[in-house]
Amino acid sequence: xxxxVNAENINDADRNQVGGKGYAxxxxxxxxxxxxxxxxxxxxxxxxYVCRTGLRERILLELNRKxxxxxxxxxxxxxxxxxxNMFLRKPIPFEIEEELKKVIEAQFRGKSVVVRSSAxxxxxISASFAGLHESYVNIKGVDAILDHIRKVWASLxxxxxxxxxxxxxxxxxKSSMAVVIQEIIVGDKSGVVFSKSPxxxxxxxxxxxxxxxxxxxxxxxxxxxxxxxxxxxTIISHTPAQRTHWMIPDKSGVQRAALPxxxxxxxxxxxxxxxxxxxxxxxxxxxxxxxxxxxxxxxxKELYALQSRPITxxxxxxxxxxxxxxxxxHRSFENLKALRDKIENQLIPGMIAENxxxxxxxxxxxxxxxxxAEIDHRWEVNQKWTKIYWDEFIPFAHGIxxxxxxxxxxxxxxxxxxxxxxxxxxEMASLERNHLLEELxxxxxxxxxxxxxxxxxxxxxxDPQFKETKDAFIxxxxxxxxxxxxxTQCEPEAASLYRILLEMAAHPPTxxxxxxxxxxxxxxxxxxxxxxxxxxxxxxxxxxxxRSSYQMRDDDNIYLGRIEAQLMAAVREAxxxxxxxxxxxxxxxIADELIQVAENLDDRPRFQSPYGQxxxxxxxxxxxxxxxxxxxxxxxxxxxxxxxxxxxxxxxKYGEILICDAVDPNMTFVVPLAAGxxxxxxxxxxxxxxxxxxxxxxxxxxxxxxxxxxxxxxxxTVDGYLGIVTVxxxxx
Amino acid sequence: xxxxxxxxxxxxxxxxxxxxxxxxxxxxxxPYASLVAFVTSDDLRHVFFVTARTTRKFANLTKDSRxxxxxxxxxxxxxxxxxxxxxxxTGSAEEIGDAERDHVLSLYLSKHPYLEDFAQAxxxxxxxxxxxxxxxxxxxxNVMELHIDR
Numbered sequence: 094x095x096x097x098v099n100a101e102n103i104n105d106a107d108r109n110q111v112g113g114k115g116y117a118x119x120x121x122x123x124x125x126x127x128x129x130x131x132x133x134x135x136x137x138x139x140x141x142y143v144c145r146t147g148l149r150e151r152i153l154l155e156l157n158r159k160x161x162x163x164x165x166x167x168x169x170x171x172x173x174x175x176x177x178n179m180f181l182r183k184p185i186p187f188e189i190e191e192e193l194k195k196v197i198e199a200q201f202r203g204k205s206v207v208v209r210s211s212a213x214x215x216x217x218i219s220a221s222f223a224g225l226h227e228s229y230v231n232i233k234g235v236d237a238i239l240d241h242i243r244k245v246w247a248s249l250x251x252x253x254x255x256x257x258x259x260x261x262x263x264x265x266x267k268s269s270m271a272v273v274i275q276e277i278i279v280g281d282k283s284g285v286v287f288s289k290s291p292x293x294x295x296x297x298x299x300x301x302x303x304x305x306x307x308x309x310x311x312x313x314x315x316x317x318x319x320x321x322x323x324x325x326x327t328i329i330s331h332t333p334a335q336r337t338h339w340m341i342p343d344k345s346g347v348q349r350a351a352l353p354x355x356x357x358x359x360x361x362x363x364x365x366x367x368x369x370x371x372x373x374x375x376x377x378x379x380x381x382x383x384x385x386x387x388x389x390x391x392x393x394k395e396l397y398a399l400q401s402r403p404i405t406x407x408x409x410x411x412x413x414x415x416x417x418x419x420x421x422x423h424r425s426f427e428n429l430k431a432l433r434d435k436i437e438n439q440l441i442p443g444m445i446a447e448n449x450x451x452x453x454x455x456x457x458x459x460x461x462x463x464x465x466a467e468i469d470h471r472w473e474v475n476q477k478w479t480k481i482y483w484d485e486f487i488p489f490a491h492g493i494x495x496x497x498x499x500x501x502x503x504x505x506x507x508x509x510x511x512x513x514x515x516x517x518x519x520e521m522a523s524l525e526r527n528h529l530l531e532e533l534x535x536x537x538x539x540x541x542x543x544x545x546x547x548x549x550x551x552x553x554x555x556d557p558q559f560k561e562t563k564d565a566f567i568x569x570x571x572x573x574x575x576x577x578x579x580x581t582q583c584e585p586e587a588a589s590l591y592r593i594l595l596e597m598a599a600h601p602p603t604x605x606x607x608x609x610x611x612x613x614x615x616x617x618x619x620x621x622x623x624x625x626x627x628x629x630x631x632x633x634x635x636x637x638x639x640r641s642s643y644q645m646r647d648d649d650n651i652y653l654g655r656i657e658a659q660l661m662a663a664v665r666e667a668x669x670x671x672x673x674x675x676x677x678x679x680x681x682x683i684a685d686e687l688i689q690v691a692e693n694l695d696d697r698p699r700f701q702s703p704y705g706q707x708x709x710x711x712x713x714x715x716x717x718x719x720x721x722x723x724x725x726x727x728x729x730x731x732x733x734x735x736x737x738x739x740x741x742x743x744x745x746k747y748g749e750i751l752i753c754d755a756v757d758p759n760m761t762f763v764v765p766l767a768a769g770x771x772x773x774x775x776x777x778x779x780x781x782x783x784x785x786x787x788x789x790x791x792x793x794x795x796x797x798x799x800x801x802x803x804x805x806x807x808x809x810t811v812d813g814y815l816g817i818v819t820v821x822x823x824x825x
Numbered sequence: 826x827x828x829x830x831x832x833x834x835x836x837x838x839x840x841x842x843x844x845x846x847x848x849x850x851x852x853x854x855x856p857y858a859s860l861v862a863f864v865t866s867d868d869l870r871h872v873f874f875v876t877a878r879t880t881r882k883f884a885n886l887t888k889d890s891r892x893x894x895x896x897x898x899x900x901x902x903x904x905x906x907x908x909x910x911x912x913x914x915t916g917s918a919e920e921i922g923d924a925e926r927d928h929v930l931s932l933y934l935s936k937h938p939y940l941e942d943f944a945q946a947x948x949x950x951x952x953x954x955x956x957x958x959x960x961x962x963x964x965x966x967n968v969m970e971l972h973i974d975r
Binding site for chain 1: 828829832908962964966969971972974
């Protein structure tokens with residue numbers, strides 16, 4: 094088998110080499126169907142590429158950093174990002190490239206093409222990979238085509254593809270990828286047709302849009318839909334779409350554009366054309382001897398089949414295989430823009446208003462029963478916003494990912510996370526909080542008697558200006574011990590806040606780190622200059638969206654923390670009353686409702702207590718070198734401070750390594766004191782990693798059992814380049 | 826599975842699957858590495874191997890009993906980098922006494938039957954390494970330690 098073959102020369106034996114899509118196209122061409130000119134880059138070419146360049150083992154090393162099942166989706170996305178960057182940066186070996194160039198130029202000189210994935214696995218009867226691997230439309234010139242072949246190869250390792258393979262039990266080590274290169278047919282109307290409907294087997298479905306069908310396939314353009322009678326090839330019903338957009342070719346690629354009115358007013362197909370399209374799929378079904386799902390396009394009067402594949406799951410819901418969930422991991426730009434609008438103009442103001450409303454209630458004046466009702470109410474409010482947080486705020490983080498992919502595609506940097514530098518130093522709420530803390534610490538540094546009083550626990554006669562600033566701080570951010578998820582107990586006064594402040598005051602101020610403004614501007618220019626015209630404007634918009642997404646990653650939790658603090662304030666009031674009654678300070682009996690509510694709340698889940706290490710008959714295990722994900726470059730060494738419960742944060746000392754299960758932004762006030770950050774939860778874009786990056790600290794995430802395997806005071810080295818944490822000294 | 830038990834069971838599997846190990850000894854500060862056929866006790870407290878008394882390793886360990894033993898599953902393939910498990914064992918080596926000899930030799934020969942003549946030659950010594958720690962490396966750079974209290 095050679096590196097690249099013309100569809101006309103593909104035989105039965107080549108099926109594995111050209112993948113399902115390539116093979117079906119070859120058969121269609123042989124069967125006399127009108128198909129575009131097609132070349133197939135064989136899966137052997139892919140294998141040769143990954144072997145010769147060493148990528149095969151690099152990918153496996155990346156995927157085997159830790160057990161796949163131990164990886165969170167965020168870590169898998171990180172792995173996929175690093176792997177994609179390997180493909181982008183590793184050219185095709187000269188000899189193979191020359192051969193590909195020769196054949197591609199001979200076939201497609203001066204013509205635009207579509208570069209599509211055609212993985213042999215896509216053939217597996219039970220598995221449908223549709224949409225999981227990438228396709229690129231309107232690519233011109235042999236160099237650009239070769240470039241996009243590598244992008245299609247890389248899509249074999251996208252997060253969604255990895256997860257899906259894992260789910261259906263395919264061995265990732267055996268994955269391979271053929272690529273189909275087709276001459277582009279610039280259709281005036283296009284679509285997808287199913288010869289048999291999954292809902293009613295006596296029917297079929299035609300879907301059609303104006304322009305190219307790229308938008309239909311990825312959901313960006315809504316299609317008109319016809320339900321067809323299979324026996325008579327007649328229309329049973331027609332559901333018109335809200336026709337607003339279409340996909341049309343631009344200089345390089347395709348763009349979604351507003352549909353001109355005169356076209357929007359009419360359905361893409363007339364009855365005769367619908368019938369022609371449906372006949373095409375019925376013919377294909379007869380030819381392949383199984384129900385088909387076929388992509389087609391009309392160019393003037395000529396109808397082309399672009400690809401055809403068996404309908405894999407003829408069950409009522411296509412969601413059954415879970416693929417739609419994996420696909421939903423990827424949000425389109427348009428989609429994210431709408432989400433941003435909702436978050437910035439509706440949800441965040443909503444959270445602020447909610448917090449203000451709650452803050453106005455004079456808890457001390459509420460009778461017991463009303464206080465109980467208030468706690469219930471605040472619990473509900475808290476639940477409501479927590480759900481919104483998961484449903485709306487978390488998906489918005491995809492703005493960062495989308496930007497990351499576009500940035501890496503254009504710039505191909507050494508560090509696949511260089512793009513994060515373009516997003517940092519945005520004014521995040523937790524940084525604002527940390528600046529206020531630093532201000533308080535500075536007051537202690539310059540006021541010896543204040544420092545003395547605080548250290549001695551004498552809080553009565555504190556400096557008035559300090560007190561005022563502190564009260565303002567607590568009013569805005571809580572007293573640090575109460576605002577953390579699950580903490581239903583608060584320390585009296587602001588003792589733990591003072592402890593942290595004293596520790597900060599004992600050391601020089603920490604500044605948020607890199608990059609310097611000049612470098613950042615250069616990075617930005619460099620990024621934007623990679624685009625031209627309309628694309629440059631879109632790139633700038635995407636950067637703006639990513640910055641908002643990055644900032645929101647932090648802010649949402651801070652706002653949520655404030656609402657939670659309101660709940661806790663009501664709980665504290667209840668506990669105070671119960672205590673007073675039990676210690677005789679209050680005579681009136683406490684209402685049962687209040688006791689019930691206050692005590693019931695203790696059952697809420699809190700920090701999980703990690704299981705301890707039990708020595709088994711004289712054998713003791715100890716972690717030496719733990720591998721996670723590199724999340725902030727740098728190397729740091731120091732004693733470990735393991736955070737198992739909120740109160741541990743108050744013990745944090747300057748120069749310690751923060752070891753925790755999952756940092757939420759409400760906890761990140763200790764980060765300026767830390768020398769490095771280690772987190773069990775994995776990912777480059779989690780809060781701990783984001784704040785560590787702001788302060789220029791080495792950070793490793795995704796260390797399984799970090800808070801169990803590492804003990805308080807253990808000497809720990811954090812290697813933020815390799816994503817490794819070394820525990821203990823080096824003597825045996 | 827209990828994490829300690831999990832590591833012990835992985836170590837046991839590796840020791841059973843591998844026939845050869847590298848033993849490191851030293852003389853006058855000069856490290857010296859040798860390939861040996863080995864067997865471990867089921868509880869991992871001992872590693873046994875056989876050596877001719879004329880060898881450099883035997884001379885070295887007679888002078889300084891501290892040794893390191895490297896056992897690994899690499900197969901000289903690219904995939905070793907993500908697939909192979911490697912274990913460094915530290916401990917102290919001595920020639921076994923007559924009381925244990927029959928028992929250990931039968932354990933040894935059940936794993937290495939082809940070495941019968943060699944193992945039973947009068948010029949050979951059966952060496953017992955009393956293990957102190959196991960350092961297990963997997964997934965390229967993940968390192969866990971198992972220490973044995975005595």
